[in-house]
Amino acid sequence: MCGIHVVLSSSSPHTPSHDLATRLRNRGPDHLGRIVAHVGPGAETLTCTSTVLAFRGNHFTAQPFYDSQTGSVLCWNGEAWRIAGREVEGNDGEAIFGLLAGASASGAALDARGGILDALRSVEGPFAFAYFDKPSQTLFFGRDRLGRRSLVFCQDEASGTFILSSVPESCDPAWKEVELGGIYHRPLGATSGNSLTVSRNDWQADGQGDLISGIGVFNVSGPPKAACLTASSPSVRSLRQQLSESLRFRVWNIPKPPMEDDTRDDTRVAVLLSGGLDCSVLARLTRELLDDGYGIDLLTVAFENPRVNVPYSETLAHRKEVVSLIYPHDTEMDLWKAYALYFAARGQGLCAEAGAPEAQYTTPARLFGGYARHATDFSREGHAGLVNKLKLDIGRVAKRNLGRDDRAMAHWGKEVRFPYLDERLVRWAIETPAWEKCDFANGEDISGVEAVKRVLRLLALELGTEGVAREKKRAIQFGARTAKMETSKANNFTKIS
Numbered sequence: 001m002c003g004i005h006v007v008l009s010s011s012s013p014h015t016p017s018h019d020l021a022t023r024l025r026n027r028g029p030d031h032l033g034r035i036v037a038h039v040g041p042g043a044e045t046l047t048c049t050s051t052v053l054a055f056r057g058n059h060f061t062a063q064p065f066y067d068s069q070t071g072s073v074l075c076w077n078g079e080a081w082r083i084a085g086r087e088v089e090g091n092d093g094e095a096i097f098g099l100l101a102g103a104s105a106s107g108a109a110l111d112a113r114g115g116i117l118d119a120l121r122s123v124e125g126p127f128a129f130a131y132f133d134k135p136s137q138t139l140f141f142g143r144d145r146l147g148r149r150s151l152v153f154c155q156d157e158a159s160g161t162f163i164l165s166s167v168p169e170s171c172d173p174a175w176k177e178v179e180l181g182g183i184y185h186r187p188l189g190a191t192s193g194n195s196l197t198v199s200r201n202d203w204q205a206d207g208q209g210d211l212i213s214g215i216g217v218f219n220v221s222g223p224p225k226a227a228c229l230t231a232s233s234p235s236v237r238s239l240r241q242q243l244s245e246s247l248r249f250r251v252w253n254i255p256k257p258p259m260e261d262d263t264r265d266d267t268r269v270a271v272l273l274s275g276g277l278d279c280s281v282l283a284r285l286t287r288e289l290l291d292d293g294y295g296i297d298l299l300t301v302a303f304e305n306p307r308v309n310v311p312y313s314e315t316l317a318h319r320k321e322v323v324s325l326i327y328p329h330d331t332e333m334d335l336w337k338a339y340a341l342y343f344a345a346r347g348q349g350l351c352a353e354a355g356a357p358e359a360q361y362t363t364p365a366r367l368f369g370g371y372a373r374h375a376t377d378f379s380r381e382g383h384a385g386l387v388n389k390l391k392l393d394i395g396r397v398a399k400r401n402l403g404r405d406d407r408a409m410a411h412w413g414k415e416v417r418f419p420y421l422d423e424r425l426v427r428w429a430i431e432t433p434a435w436e437k438c439d440f441a442n443g444e445d446i447s448g449v450e451a452v453k454r455v456l457r458l459l460a461l462e463l464g465t466e467g468v469a470r471e472k473k474r475a476i477q478f479g480a481r482t483a484k485m486e487t488s489k490a491n492n493f494t495k496i497s
């Protein structure tokens, strides 16, 4: 995880306030760097600040990236797993900067823009970024197709100031999330004609049809006669392969945290565990992928329940911080969900090891495997109704929550990775017919598990986790009991007061 802060102003360099700088540092405690770029003689100034939580490559890589020959600058918050289908080795930010610089050098201004957009389209992984391409005097910015990293902006038309940041500076309606659905660019300096115009560019260069989140075309085909999803169905095997591959990128090659003392177990990954189906399957598959020498912390959070680890008073003490972090999300429902993720990501609480009394524990892991928000709604309107609902849900998955969740969790200098939201796995899910995933036409008697998320339940059975395979779904705010703490607030969508 890292922090990004880029300010375009017509006056002198503009740095984040003390509070905002602290929040950016929380996200990237390993380094803070700053580059001031002048867009043109006597014209605008671009102040670029990056904080870094370093994970990739065998050496520490500072940010922002700066090319002293061209004057281009990159602030990168993310993990590029693949570029143009090839696995990224070494530091991903460096690879992206090289890619963008190469695309920029390859043509005149307009071609260069197309080349830079195509380069960004070829990246798989979660990210938010801001790239100033000095030769074409253009600022590019955006979030990955699913919005797994946060990026918010604020524009003051009167002064011409434009700010991009990983977290908002204040709970002011001027701060908005950078919308998903494309890569943005904005001409600067002489090329801008003094306009504040930001243009959106599709993820698909050729305007290819009805893609969901720029990733795949939803498969609406109905089940063939007598089709039935069971333990031996090909989709169970495919899901296992896809999920293991996604996890491999996310749990291998994680460097040891810098200050970690050698006497502790070597635990670099934690799974945020609600006890439900999705995260239990992740924990089980992660164990398969890591050598025995590596520990995996399982973090569960509960509020004011018999095994209290976050008392109400402590929740209140952090309220202001959480409210600021999740803004522009601002309902009670957002807050309940964010509390659960925020305290889980803190990784502090009681640890019960077999046979020993519970003791205070803080996870050394700086990386979490989160769980997905899956389209699981059952529709009573038959196959067509179900497909429409799934399609809608998949399209919405990202737009709603991921920026908020990223801001709530990154606060602790941890990075959250979503194995279920790998582009390839999502494409597989979108392109696989609904009945091969949930099969509402057949009851529990044939497959042994309920229809909702049946393919994942069958995988859980195959992995030997039977209890998990039959687990009912509970929304995070109820599982963690945050929603129960403030019982008087019945309406989830009430604005936070």
Ligand SMILES: NC(=O)C[C@H](N)C(=O)O
Pocket: 001, 002, 052, 053, 054, 055, 056, 061, 076, 077, 078, 079, 080, 091, 092, 093, 415
């Ligand atoms: N963690 C980040 O967002 C930056 C980059 N992937 C690094 O490891 O240096």
